[in-house]
Amino acid sequence: MSKFDGYFLRQLLVLCGFFAFVLVGVFWISKAVSLFDKLISSGQTAMVALEFTALSLPSLIRTVMPMAAFAATVYVTNRLNRESELTVMLATGTSPMRLARPVVLFGLVCAVMLGTITLYLRPASLQRLEARQAEVAGDMTAQLLNDGQFMHPVKGVTVYIGNIGRDGTLSDVYLSDRRRPEQVVTYTSSKAFLARSGEQVALVMVEGTALRMDTKTKLLSTTVFSDFTYDISALARRDEVRARDIRGIPTLELNRARLGGSGADTYSHGDIVEELHERLSWLAISVAVAMVGFSTLMLGTFSRFGLWPQLLGAFALLVAIEGLRGVASATVTENPDLWWLQHMPALSGIAVSVLFLRIAGRPIRPRRRAPELA
Structure with missing residues (x-):
């Protein structure tokens, strides 16, 4: 060269x-x-x-x-x-x-x-x-940590979080479960927390109300609770048969x-x-x-x-x-x-x-x- x-x-x-x-x-x-x-x-x-x-x-x-x-x-x-x-x-x-x-x-x-x-x-x-x-x-925690918008983790379930504090506290929580057509349940609470134990994820709601609507009898029942735990592990999105790119x-x-x-x-x-x-x-x-x-x-x-x-x-x-x-x-x-x-x-x-x-x-x-x- x-x-x-x-x-x-x-x-x-x-x-x-x-x-x-x-x-x-x-x-x-x-x-x-x-x-x-x-x-x-x-x-x-x-x-x-x-x-x-x-x-x-x-x-x-x-x-x-x-x-x-x-x-x-x-x-x-x-x-x-x-x-x-x-x-x-x-x-x-x-x-x-x-x-x-x-x-x-x-x-x-x-x-x-x-x-x-x-x-x-x-x-x-x-x-x-x-x-x-x-x-x-597949991280359910990441899917739910969106404030100010309605989220649909799975068909028939709607989640809304008004605000997320710096310490992880969820405020003004709304959860509607319509997966069973004969019975619609709606949960509202002023505060909530996400708790994880292994693969189990739970939504702990504090000072809230549960509205249960029976579509057959047209009866609406109201339950006021101080704390309530809702298992959301089944709502996680997991695609087991996803094809490789x-x-x-x-x-x-x-x-x-x-x-x-x-x-x-x-x-x-x-x-x-x-x-x-x-x-x-x-x-x-x-x-x-x-x-x-x-x-x-x-x-x-x-x-x-x-x-x-x-x-x-x-x-x-x-x-x-x-x-x-x-x-x-x-x-x-x-x-x-x-x-x-x-x-x-x-x-x-x-x-x-x-x-x-x-x-x-x-x-x-x-x-x-x-x-x-x-």
Whole structure:
């Protein structure tokens, strides 16, 4: 590797890290704010919300990494061209194809990072996130700790809490149990507490009233109590037969399912093949976006207006590659035998980049003038 290659590669890696940090920070903050508000309002602690946002980072990094690689390539190439460093290298006889070597190495480095995230870290984080979401969904205490709104833990049960004190005291509690159509019971109390013993959860109401309505005899009975305990363990939402998210299945297990192993009965063969090759296609995407950004800018010649036409062309190619990936995913899901289509957008981007570099390296021959007539 020459000194220029090392210099070019270092600039690409530094700028890619900077752009990735900025993009991840922007998207993570926008997502974390809504997630913090949702979880904390549901009665969860800040540590649970922080854990959820941390588990979403691998998916977020995988999404922004190609954009960061493309932005770094375009920025560094444009700066080297503006400062005439690429012009000097071309004047010494170095071809654009030779100048693309550090860009290819940069794309391979990004491919290794994306492969680690896509094939291992992201499925593991989604699997853990799915398990934690199931735990939070089954936490009855978190479901009930919402003040100022009517909640329906299960069909036929309505709960309302007017206010929740800092010490956990529930004020102005309303509970309506209509699970038995022949007998409707409504409980109201000025104060209440949640008590937990193992998996048993009880709502202890203090200074309240129980209204019991017999729908057959049309009789209404009223009972005033000083304290009353209502078992709410059966109201907890627990989804025992919840299907695993295919994105959280480990890659090796997904490959075994493609061959007919466990998991093949949960998802169709097309879904499994599409997910597996979608993960593998990210390896070539990082190389493709870097080469597209560099090769498109190499088509430009000196202009006082800069390389804005080439920049717009590179961005258009990036959008086209992403659009083709969406079409390929839908096609592979319908017809798994066409799995190779999943890799065609990235390979097409690399092929177009090689074509652009060959065009940029072709010398411009001046036109011959026609011989003047005597």
